[in-house]
Structures are given as structure tokens and as C-alpha cells.
Amino acid sequence: MSTVHETAALLPDPARLRAHLRALAALDMAIGDDPQYCQYTFDADWSPGVEAALMENGSGDDFAVLFTPAGVLIRGFDHESQMSPYGTDDEQVWPGVVDDVPAALRPLVDEPAFHGEGIDAPRVTACLWQAAGDTVWHAGSAIDFPAGSEDPDGSGFLFHLLTDRSPEAVQAWFEDYYERPVPLDAVRHVLAGHALTPAIARALNPAALSDTALLRRIAAHPEVAAYLSCDGEFDLARTDPIETIALPNALPVEPIAGCNAGGTHYLCGPAVPDGPRSVLYTDSEGRASLIAESLAEALTLAIVLPSWHDALAGFRPPALDSDYLHDHPDHPAVRDRLLAALRLPPAADQEVLDRLLSTAARTVRDGFLPHVTDDEDAAFEPMLEPSA
Numbered sequence: 001m002s003t004v005h006e007t008a009a010l011l012p013d014p015a016r017l018r019a020h021l022r023a024l025a026a027l028d029m030a031i032g033d034d035p036q037y038c039q040y041t042f043d044a045d046w047s048p049g050v051e052a053a054l055m056e057n058g059s060g061d062d063f064a065v066l067f068t069p070a071g072v073l074i075r076g077f078d079h080e081s082q083m084s085p086y087g088t089d090d091e092q093v094w095p096g097v098v099d100d101v102p103a104a105l106r107p108l109v110d111e112p113a114f115h116g117e118g119i120d121a122p123r124v125t126a127c128l129w130q131a132a133g134d135t136v137w138h139a140g141s142a143i144d145f146p147a148g149s150e151d152p153d154g155s156g157f158l159f160h161l162l163t164d165r166s167p168e169a170v171q172a173w174f175e176d177y178y179e180r181p182v183p184l185d186a187v188r189h190v191l192a193g194h195a196l197t198p199a200i201a202r203a204l205n206p207a208a209l210s211d212t213a214l215l216r217r218i219a220a221h222p223e224v225a226a227y228l229s230c231d232g233e234f235d236l237a238r239t240d241p242i243e244t245i246a247l248p249n250a251l252p253v254e255p256i257a258g259c260n261a262g263g264t265h266y267l268c269g270p271a272v273p274d275g276p277r278s279v280l281y282t283d284s285e286g287r288a289s290l291i292a293e294s295l296a297e298a299l300t301l302a303i304v305l306p307s308w309h310d311a312l313a314g315f316r317p318p319a320l321d322s323d324y325l326h327d328h329p330d331h332p333a334v335r336d337r338l339l340a341a342l343r344l345p346p347a348a349d350q351e352v353l354d355r356l357l358s359t360a361a362r363t364v365r366d367g368f369l370p371h372v373t374d375d376e377d378a379a380f381e382p383m384l385e386p387s388a
Contacts, residue, residue, distance in 0.1 A: 001152065003152060004158075007162075009137075012165070015064065019193055027191075029041075029343070030205060031204070037058075050067065050068050052064055061077060061158060062123075063075060063123040073101070073108045073127070075127055076124075076154060084123075094125065096142040098124060102129065105129050125153045126139075126153040167191055170182070197345060198275075198293075198296035214296060214342060217343065218342070221341045229336065231328070235257055239257065240258070242264075248368075253280065253370070265281050266280045268280050276294030277295070280370065287383045289383035290368045292355075297355060305321065305337045308356055312384045320353070363384065364382055
């Protein structure tokens, strides 16, 4: 029989559990085609002082893991369990399930969000907790589980990915849910706590960050389009470059956007369904640089690091972007909103800067420094300063 008592012995400490749940939410968002069908989510501002990891499978089963200064509470509900308040004679929580919850954590059980429809009782069949300063997980000590079920409180299937946190188990669950292959290496990357980069997100779901999907989302979100055409210097309406260019490596180039200063962004390489193309930028003064390995990375750069041109000239944090942030103190909130609208992974300034400099360093070496068509002597100069 599998119950909360077996689950308690298999759970990691709260810090590791939190990191694992954040990773599950990141994987679900990256693999799925539509956020509304994600089962795992993480809300870092669920209520004042409370972070919530949530699971809802759309079939009436759900759980919440609530992280608070007073400790952590895990509440699960299996709608088919005999222990459901809907199935008891008095429509109350099964005896013993929440009786031992410490007073400091008990208000979390009674949250209105977890109350059942039509009954005056929390929607719970399985409950575990660990108070601040404790080192073990606890569950009700006097629960009389109903006979005849291998998983009477639903904890076995509700918390499966919390007790078996192996990349293989997580991969198998997502492949079963989304009915398509999910690369194990990408799952390992996210579960290990590494950043969900556009490249990893594309590996998890190539279609989600394809050029076509991203352009469609930009068109559907006026705030995104307005930011990119102005502050982001990535105006999709400006696709008429001043000069026609060619690359030494002979890859085709396609103008995709322009900027107010007369520069042009190009996608480099043949258009392959769901395949990334490097992004080249040329300015109006005869300089050029690779700036991203894909359109997804270029959009992330424009949103997270609007002063990226200065980075190629040698500026570094904290001076980099300081003027922009002074004039736009709400940029962090705008950044997060725009990335979410495009389904681009969250990204820190330093991470984006490192990717930019690494990509820009390939410009000359890999044949991306362009020249004017039919005039190889009219070559552009690299934007990346040697000291950078």
C-alpha cells in the first residue's frame, strides 16, 4: 500500500523540493504548446510571503506545495479516493489527515482556494508538512486508511514525480502526457538547475520557438510589437535595407527587422521548418556583428538587454543599461511580461550578455562579416571591439 507515510520517507528537503518543482513547471511550460494545458506551475507570489507549486491534471485531481517562513505544507486531492470529503457521510476531511498539522501551518489547509464546491471542508485526501527548523516530513499519525486500495489517499500517483525525481521518470511522464518524444539531455539540464535557454527550450519543443510561432505571437501582442519597434530596435516593419549584402560563407540572408538608426537584422541560412537561423545585425556606419544564434535569442537580447550595442563596444554591468533603467525604472516588470507573452525563457542580464559576446566573436571567424553584393572590397567592419 502507498500512502502519505511512504511518501514522507521519499521526499527531499524543502530546498531541493522547491528547486525540483520549479524545474517541473519550467519543463511543462517549455514542452507544451499551450500554457493553459500545463499541469505543473510555480507561483513565486501566490500570496504575501507564500510561494506555491501547483499541479492540476484537469480530471479533478490536484496538489499544492506551499513554501512559507513557517515551513512547507503539501496538500493533495484525489477525486476518486474514498477519503475525499465528497465521499464521506458528513462531507468532512477524512479523520486524521490534517489533525496533526502544526498551528503555524494550519491556515494554509483552510485557504478558500482549497475548499470544495458545495461542501464546507478543505479539498484534501493527502497532507504532509515540515515546519521551519524541522528535518523530516510528517503526516497524520492516526489515519485509518480504507481497505481494498493500493493508493487509498492518492499520494502514490499525485506525488509520483516528487518521490521519483529521476530524469528518466520525468521524461517518461512528459512523453506520455504530450504524446511525443522529449530529449533526456534537455530534461537533465533543467532538473540540474541550469538556465532554460532558448536553445534548450527549442530542443524540448522545436515548434514553440520557431520563427513562425514567434512572429505570430508578436503580431498577437500589441505591447510586444510596440516595444520591439521602439525601445527594442527590432522593428518588423522595416525590412528594406539600405544595401544588399552577401556573406563570405555564402549563406543566404533574409532581412527580418530594422531599427530607427538605419540598421538591419538578418536571418542567416536556409529557412528550415522549426530550425534556428543565426541573426546578423548591420548598422548604418558600415559595421556588422552576429548577435544571436536564433530569432528567439535575438528577441531575448532586445528585451532583456536593450543597450546591447554598448556591450559590443566594451561596456559592462553596472554601467551597461544604467541610463536605460534610469529612464525606464519599470523595465524589469515589462521584460518579464514580454518574455512570458512570447513564451521565451526567463533570462538574467549576465547570461544574455555572455551569449551575445560568445556569438559576436564568431562573426569574422565563421564567415559572417558581410560585404556589399558584387563588391567584396566594400566589407563591413566588426562591431565587437577587440577589448570586449
